[in-house]
Amino acid sequence: MTAPEQANTAESAPHILRFDGIVKRFGGATALAGASLAIRPGTVHGLVGQNGAGKSTLIKLLAGLHTPDEGSIEIEGRAHDRLTPHLCEDLGIHFIHQDRLLVPTFTVGESLFLGREIRLGKTPFLDRSAMQRRASELLANYFGVDLPKNALIGELSTAERQIVQITRALLHKPKILVFDEPTAALVRQEAEILFRLIRRLRSEGVTIIYVSHYLNEIEALCDDVTVLRNGVDVASLTENEISAGRIASLMVERDIADMFPKRKVELCGEILKVRNLSATGRFHDVSFSLRRGEILGITGLLGSGAKDLVRTLFGLQTTTSGTIDIDTRGLKPCNPVEAVDRQIALVPEDRRGHGVGLDLSVRENITLSSLGRYTRFGFLDRKRESDDTDELIRRLQIKTSGREALVRTLSGGNQQKVAIAKWLSRRSEIYLLDEPTVGVDIGSKVEIYSLIGELAARGAGVIVLSSDLPELVGITDRILVLFRGRVTRELISSQTTTDEVLSASTGASEGLRHVG
Numbered sequence: 001m002t003a004p005e006q007a008n009t010a011e012s013a014p015h016i017l018r019f020d021g022i023v024k025r026f027g028g029a030t031a032l033a034g035a036s037l038a039i040r041p042g043t044v045h046g047l048v049g050q051n052g053a054g055k056s057t058l059i060k061l062l063a064g065l066h067t068p069d070e071g072s073i074e075i076e077g078r079a080h081d082r083l084t085p086h087l088c089e090d091l092g093i094h095f096i097h098q099d100r101l102l103v104p105t106f107t108v109g110e111s112l113f114l115g116r117e118i119r120l121g122k123t124p125f126l127d128r129s130a131m132q133r134r135a136s137e138l139l140a141n142y143f144g145v146d147l148p149k150n151a152l153i154g155e156l157s158t159a160e161r162q163i164v165q166i167t168r169a170l171l172h173k174p175k176i177l178v179f180d181e182p183t184a185a186l187v188r189q190e191a192e193i194l195f196r197l198i199r200r201l202r203s204e205g206v207t208i209i210y211v212s213h214y215l216n217e218i219e220a221l222c223d224d225v226t227v228l229r230n231g232v233d234v235a236s237l238t239e240n241e242i243s244a245g246r247i248a249s250l251m252v253e254r255d256i257a258d259m260f261p262k263r264k265v266e267l268c269g270e271i272l273k274v275r276n277l278s279a280t281g282r283f284h285d286v287s288f289s290l291r292r293g294e295i296l297g298i299t300g301l302l303g304s305g306a307k308d309l310v311r312t313l314f315g316l317q318t319t320t321s322g323t324i325d326i327d328t329r330g331l332k333p334c335n336p337v338e339a340v341d342r343q344i345a346l347v348p349e350d351r352r353g354h355g356v357g358l359d360l361s362v363r364e365n366i367t368l369s370s371l372g373r374y375t376r377f378g379f380l381d382r383k384r385e386s387d388d389t390d391e392l393i394r395r396l397q398i399k400t401s402g403r404e405a406l407v408r409t410l411s412g413g414n415q416q417k418v419a420i421a422k423w424l425s426r427r428s429e430i431y432l433l434d435e436p437t438v439g440v441d442i443g444s445k446v447e448i449y450s451l452i453g454e455l456a457a458r459g460a461g462v463i464v465l466s467s468d469l470p471e472l473v474g475i476t477d478r479i480l481v482l483f484r485g486r487v488t489r490e491l492i493s494s495q496t497t498t499d500e501v502l503s504a505s506t507g508a509s510e511g512l513r514h515v516g
């Protein structure tokens with residue numbers, strides 16, 4: 001195709017949404033530096049980039065939560081320079097976002113209709129039964145479920161809350177649906193249900209914008225992909241140009257040769273021994289041990305008890321029977337303070353809620369809980385504290401204007417990295433890492449894996465709870481699979497596959513095993 005022809009095709013391509021030369025600054029920081037992208041109607045358009053590349057800022061501009069400093073946003077051929085959240089909904093643009101959580105004390109019914117109630121004719125009265133009917137139809141039709149309308153949002157699982165968000169959007173016949181990291185907290189099976197739904201919505205003509213760090217999802221789902229780097233679009237790929245490897249190297253400007261660094265570690269004595277541990281209604285008769293130098297994976301679907309088990313090891317939940325020995329002493333932590341005293345560190349999954357102080361600097365967050373290490377004879381060794389902080393900023397590629405920047409000003413993924421750095425800088429004996437790389441870009445994932453390897457090499461025992469199965473198989477030595485509260489499989493990571501782990505965690509291999 002000659003150049004003029006190419007230009008013509010691009011000109012005439014109908015775009016439902018077009019960002020052109022968008023610039024957005026926050027104080028001295030430039031989040032977007034002239035980003036452009038054009039989205040074709042009825043497609044799934046992937047938006048990818050490293051942490052801090054500008055994805056959320058672009059989405060927030062579309063949602064009317066920020067205004068661009070320069071550039072234009074065109075929706076269905078019309079330029080909009082004053083988007084507001086309400087106008088956005090009127091234009092048929094809806095957002096499915098984990099962080100923009102629904103109010104936990106609202107019922108399912110209230111959450112579905114809040115601000116968009118169906119009224120009885122032209123009266124101010126609400127037509128509750130019409131609203132309920134419509135919601136039930138949508139829930140049955142798209143999800144095959146019936147969520148009790150009086151259930152409180154706070155009682156629902158992440159997947160169910162997402163269903164409520166999507167149903168709320170479907171009630172208003174959306175034209176554009178934006179999914180921002182939708183699978184981060186979903187287990188594999190739930191993610192599959194979401195993918196089927198997205199494909200179906202596309203076939204019904206809905207345009208989807210899909211933001212994710214899971215590049216294999218992007219490859220499997222998207223018709224077009226825009227790669228952002230440092231606030232500009234550096235590539236747009238379509239159809240057969242889209243591959244996870246290609247996107248990764250465009251994002252980070254280098255090839256990622258080996259996702260999972262190889263380790264050669266001598267396993268030493270047992271550091272943790274759990275015997276016949278039970279917690280009524282959560283898990284039952286769990287026994288396992290962890291050795292120094294070992295990385296043990298634990299996985300299971302929501303409700304399998306895997307997360308409860310890890311929380312129990314940190315003293316956050318109580319047990320009904322069984323023992324936990326740490327370094328051959330029978331020391332069951334009864335609360336997190338005791339756990340920390342016993343040199344156990346937990347990196348929680350909800351790091352933005354519990355892992356970082358938003359109004360503290362990057363340095364304070366990283367070193368506050370381990371100041372003991374930097375203090376000698378009552379004096380704080382600032383130089384060593386700063387050097388260690390800078391080293392972690394460099395290794396984890398934390399995008400910040402410097403170690404003194406407030407964590408609040410960092411992008412979501414970079415806040416996650418600070419939370420991880422905080423626990424990694426603390427010298428503990430046992431690490432419990434809950435979904436350590438959720439929301440983190442691919443380059444930094446590799447760095448986190450090698451840091452985890454270093455912790456084990458130093459003689460710590462590491463437990464990784466992860467629903468990212470390639471990660472689990474790639475970085476651990478052994479994997480325990482929980483199913484309905486029991487350890488149903490123990491797999492040697494180097495001799496297993498993600499398929500085997502998946503089938504064990506869904507219970508698919510259970511019947512076979514018992515028969516055999």
Ligand SMILES: Nc1ncnc2c1ncn2[C@@H]1O[C@H](COP(=O)(O)OP(=O)(O)OP(=O)(O)O)[C@@H](O)[C@H]1O
Nearest residue numbers: 026031051052053054055056057409410411412413
């Ligand atoms: N309110 C703000 N104040 C100061 N800086 C901000 C603000 N919001 C975003 N930034 C900066 O803009 C840049 C882009 O952030 P953005 O949240 O858009 O990244 P992202 O691509 O969504 O990253 P992630 O994958 O981590 O969510 C970051 O460097 C961030 O620090």
